[in-house]
Amino acid sequence: MNDKIQHKIDCLIIGSGAAGLTLALSIADKASVIILSKSELKEGSTLYAQGGIAAVFDENDSIESHVQDTLIAGAGLCNEEAVRFTATNAKTSMQWLIDQGVPFDQIIAQDGSTRFHLTREGGHSHRRILHAADATGKAVQTTLLDRVRAHPNIFLFERFNALDLVTSKKLGKKDKRVHGAYVWNRSKERVETIEAKFVAVATGGASKVYQYTSNPDIASGDGIAMAWRAGCRVANMEFNQFHPTSLYNDKAQNFLITEAMRGEGAYLKRPDGTRFMPDFDEREELAPRDIVARAIDFEMKRLGADCMYLDISHKDETFILEHFPTIYATCLKVGIDITKEQIPIVPAAHYTCGGVVTDLNGKTDLDNLFAIGEVAYTGLHGANRMASNSLLECIVFAHGAASSILAEINNISEPDPISMWDESRVTISEENIFISHNWHELRLLMWDFVGIVRSNRRLHKAITRIELIKQEVDEFYANFKVSNNLLELRNLAQVAQLIVLCALERKESRGLHFNKDYPDTLDIATPTFLSPDKDA
Structure with a gap:
């Protein structure tokens, strides 16, 4: 299929992160699927997510508590229906990941039984974060990608950019439907067409719009921009989350220090070694990210400092190595031993809380067009995303989109033909x-x-x-x-x-x-x- 210039498929999924892979696996037994990946299939924000995924697994926790924590973190702007939908479906979605083979950390109880190790992060009132050490995203991405590669009904298009969605309006028709997309084959340097009954945009966020970001290079807001040009509404784009703790070091740019480290007792400190979060919020280091990021920004500007510091060196060395092996190894490469030294940190653009407006099944304003994951505005995050609700949103809403697609797939007519890309009037630029x-x-x-x-x-x-x-x-x-x-x-x-x-x-x-x-x-x-x- 990849050798053709024109392609036809049941569902085109633009993006190969947790949302896109979950949707593909959830519909591929009954639908043919193309997954479009701008870079390597594994590359994306999912791969670099460290902390974990929030879900109620502790008997002392409750869905209502998860809901209220999310509403509080969202500063009064969350859509409560979306929050309840997400929290209610969280455990089922995590069980689906477990069934796929994602190796979440477990511990042995005193009675000899095993249970999942749950950590706590900012904004959460209970321990409810399932994780795979400090590389949860990598565990999710690699596990799902292995499953996708093995499925005969899923076709993987690597190093393809989506240029634009093709809508009825572009084809001169009056209905509001998506019919496919123009895509740029980076390897062969040509534009190709993909006709599809359904299109799902799962391209992640837009943090690359900022000079300093924790995100990989591909996070350039492609899906949001394409959906807007196609006629979809967007919402809450002003709410850009700056992760408080990105490693400040020229040799390891864009490296995130997970919030779970603060959940396990790390302190934020000034260059003189004094703590400052108690001066800003009663929740101290476990305050929501917007409060912590502004506090760090304020202290840096007040003191004229290049960075602040995160310190977990007071914890037992074995504990640190067991819970944060990736962070330990990365910091050690740049000469920082986190078991003995503070970590220099700065805030960095991290997450796009707004996006393409959807319903609870990921449906957008255009018929047959879905948006899932960070690209979407579901109302879950409000004015501030609570830690570890991001990967959760990907899985929950991908399953919602899958249910909608499978319910409609036999009743949807074939997409209208898309004409070939016309570049007869353009030239190669010599002014890049x-x-x-x-x-x-x-x-x-x-x-x-x-x-x-x-x-x-x-x-x-x-x-x-x-x-x-x-x-x-x-x-x-x-x-x-x-x-x-x-x-x-x-x-x-x-x-x-x-x-x-x-x-x-x-x-x-x-x-x-x-x-x-x-x-x-x-x-x-x-x-x-x-x-x-x-x-x-």
């Missing part, structure tokens, strides 16, 4: 420095003006420049042949615009969005919705 310059300017602009702390002046300056960059990119895209960097820049510019437009709409500070000109929180919490028909 243009892409590189705008790429770096855009990301630095977002970091400086649309970061952890914002202001009206910064936001207005940002939107003015972003719209100019976007116009330049659109003109370049129209005149020159596509490339990976051009496609990502096009999507990043679109997502940057959506983030700032949402931020300008919010006249308050709430959760991850802090505006110095509106420091107070309004009594009534409302999501920020943008529509292509109204806000484009």
Whole structure:
């Protein structure tokens, strides 16, 4: 199938992380599936997720407690129906992962029986985080990928970029349906077409829009931008989570220090060795991420310091090595022994809490188009995602999407034919420095003006420049042949615009969005919705 230029399939899944792989495995017995992966199949945010997945397995815990913790962390902006749906289906979804072979850590009880080791992270009132040491995402990704590779009805397209979704509107029809996508074959440097009864966007978030991020290079907001261009609404794009603790070291950029370390007793400290979180929140190191990230940002600016420090060296060495082997090994490579020394840390863009608007089955505004995982706005995260609800959302909503697709697949007509990509009027650019310059300017602009702390002046300056960059990119895209960097820049510019437009709409500070000109929180919490028909 990969040698063809035109392809036809039941379901095209754009993205090969936990959400995409789960959906593929859940429908492949009854539907043919193509999984499109922009880079290597294993590459993506799932692979680098360290902490774990939240679900109620402890008899002293409850679904209601998980719900309330999530609502509190979301700063009053969560959709309670989505929160309850997720928490209620969490254990079943985790059991599905266990059945697939994901090796979550277990411990032996005093009576000789085994049970899952549960850890605790910021915002959680109980230990409810299932994990595989400090590399849970890797365990999930590799296990599911092995299952996917073995399934005869799943076809893997590696190193393919999705350019754009093909909708009825593009085909000159009046209904609102997706019919497939144009995709860029990076290996053969050509545009191909994929016709599909269903399309699922599972491309992850957009943290690469910022200069400093914990995410891999592929997190460029592709799915959000494509869905917006296709006519889907987005919501809450102003809520960008900055993970408080990313390793501050030039030799190990983008390396995250899991929140589970604070859950197991690590302290945040100033350069002089004193703790500072007790000065900001009664929950101290276990406060939600937005509070911790702002506290670190405040202390760095107040002291003129390059970083703060995370210290777990007071814990037993065997305990540290058992629970955080990946972090220990990575830090040791750059000369830091975490059993004896503090870890230099800074906040980094980590998670996109908003995204493409969907229902509880992942359905978007377009018929037959689904969005699942970080790319979607389900209402689960509100103004701040609680730790270890992200991979959970991927699994729960992938199963919801699968149920909807399987219920409808026999009643859906074949997609309309998609014409071949026309590049007869474009040329090969000899000015790729243009892409590189705008790429770096855009990301630095977002970091400086649309970061952890914002202001009206910064936001207005940002939107003015972003719209100019976007116009330049659109003109370049129209005149020159596509490339990976051009496609990502096009999507990043679109997502940057959506983030700032949402931020300008919010006249308050709430959760991850802090505006110095509106420091107070309004009594009534409302999501920020943008529509292509109204806000484009």
